[in-house]
Amino acid sequence: MATVSFDHVTKKYGEVTAVDDLSLDIVDGEFMVFVGPSGCGKTTSLRMIAGLEDITAGTLRIGDRIVNDVAPKDRDIAMVFQSYALYPHMTVRDNLAFGLKLRKVDKAEIDKRVQEAASILDLGKYLDRKPKELSGGQRQRVALGRAIVREPAVFLMDEPLSNLDAKLRVQTRAEILRLHQRLETTMVYVTHDQTEAMTMGTRIAVMSDGKLQQVGPPQELYDHPVNRFVGGFIGSPAMNFVDVTTAGSDGSMRLEAEGVSLPVPDRLRAAVGSGAGRTLTAGFRPEHFTVGGDGADTARFAATADVVEYLGSEELIHANVSGRDIVALLSSEFKIRPGEAIDLRVPLAKVQLFDPESSASLETLAAS
Numbered sequence: 001m002a003t004v005s006f007d008h009v010t011k012k013y014g015e016v017t018a019v020d021d022l023s024l025d026i027v028d029g030e031f032m033v034f035v036g037p038s039g040c041g042k043t044t045s046l047r048m049i050a051g052l053e054d055i056t057a058g059t060l061r062i063g064d065r066i067v068n069d070v071a072p073k074d075r076d077i078a079m080v081f082q083s084y085a086l087y088p089h090m091t092v093r094d095n096l097a098f099g100l101k102l103r104k105v106d107k108a109e110i111d112k113r114v115q116e117a118a119s120i121l122d123l124g125k126y127l128d129r130k131p132k133e134l135s136g137g138q139r140q141r142v143a144l145g146r147a148i149v150r151e152p153a154v155f156l157m158d159e160p161l162s163n164l165d166a167k168l169r170v171q172t173r174a175e176i177l178r179l180h181q182r183l184e185t186t187m188v189y190v191t192h193d194q195t196e197a198m199t200m201g202t203r204i205a206v207m208s209d210g211k212l213q214q215v216g217p218p219q220e221l222y223d224h225p226v227n228r229f230v231g232g233f234i235g236s237p238a239m240n241f242v243d244v245t246t247a248g249s250d251g252s253m254r255l256e257a258e259g260v261s262l263p264v265p266d267r268l269r270a271a272v273g274s275g276a277g278r279t280l281t282a283g284f285r286p287e288h289f290t291v292g293g294d295g296a297d298t299a300r301f302a303a304t305a306d307v308v309e310y311l312g313s314e315e316l317i318h319a320n321v322s323g324r325d326i327v328a329l330l331s332s333e334f335k336i337r338p339g340e341a342i343d344l345r346v347p348l349a350k351v352q353l354f355d356p357e358s359s360a361s362l363e364t365l366a367a368s
């Protein structure tokens with residue numbers, strides 16, 4: 001097992017900065033997920049750990065060793081790609097054994113590791129089949145098996161589930177987690193899918209534009225996003241953002257926009273300050289909306305239901321608030337119908353505020 005640490009690591013391709021001054025310590029045995037939109041530098045970060053990309057600046061360590069100039073084969077890592085890259089003419093057994101044969105591991109040891117990997121991944125029945133005789137999910141398990149037999153100090157996975165259909169993705173997700181629990185090996189996993197990140201990560205590193213935005217356990221990112229980007233990226237459906245303006249005086253300061261009104265939450269009072277007329281961006285998660293009630297500690301929205309998507313126990317309401325689109329996830333018991341006026345509420349404890357210029361969370365600014 002091993003730690004992986006990025007110390008001010010930058011990767012440039014000519015003029016393009018793919019990864020910008022990344023500092024991050026991945027703990028021994030943890031499941032670290034890199035998540036962010038396409039092009040944000042996830043694959044480049046992973047390929048630098050693997051040794052498949054040169055590092056432009058900074059230091060990368062695996063364990064205590066600086067690996068900037070260590071060849072991929074000497075790094076004690078194994079990588080699983082989105083495309084399974086199996087050898088089509090070889091059986092599953094030979095696909096699993098191939099990397100070990102190249103490394104001149106002895107025959108008895110190879111057989112033992114192949115059997116073990118096959119048993120962990122439930123591939124025993126398929127050892128004599130060729131890849132084309134397997135389903136997509138089984139092929140992806142063979143690709144995982146090929147990494148497992150190497151017994152690496154660190155597993156690297158780059159969007160390994162994106163070629164699977166939705167049902168298999170959920171199954172394989174659980175299999176990879178089970179694998180991690182069983183092997184307790186450090187895993188670094190790349191995905192653009194925030195649900196995968198939230199369900200799999202011990203910690204999640206959110207990237208945007210080559211820059212690390214925030215790193216932490218899933219719930220910390222969900223409850224305390226450091227900026228608007230993380231707030232909007234983590235959570236599904238995405239957080240609603242509304243520009244609001246401070247109004248009123250110190251004791252009873254409110255945040256207002258057309259159709260939206262809320263008292264300044266106590267915990268953010270100092271960060272908001274006492275001046276009227278300051279613009280802030282307020283964030284409201286769809287799942288935090290309720291309807292009506294007389295609670296003073298709520299943000300209130302004068303909304304009209306526009307489109308209602310029935311999901312079973314819940315309904316996704318696309319509501320119009322003075323020309324703005326607001327998405328709310330409500331219990332189906334409210335039986336909201338299109339065209340209906342709704343008194344939407346969000347508890348103040350759940351409201352996030354961001355500075356519109358820096359996009360930083362006021363909560364984070366207040367704490368620092």
Ligand SMILES: Nc1ncnc2c1ncn2[C@@H]1O[C@H](COP(=O)(O)OP(=O)(O)O)[C@@H](O)[C@H]1O
Binds near residue numbers: 041
């Ligand atoms: N070999 C390359 N040559 C030039 N630019 C590259 C190369 N690989 C990646 N990039 C650029 O670096 C940035 C990050 O890419 P990548 O790490 O693949 O993003 P992600 O995996 O998050 O989608 C993108 O702007 C991409 O176009």
Ligand SMILES: [Mg+2]
Binds near residue numbers: 042043044
């Ligand atoms: Mg990628």
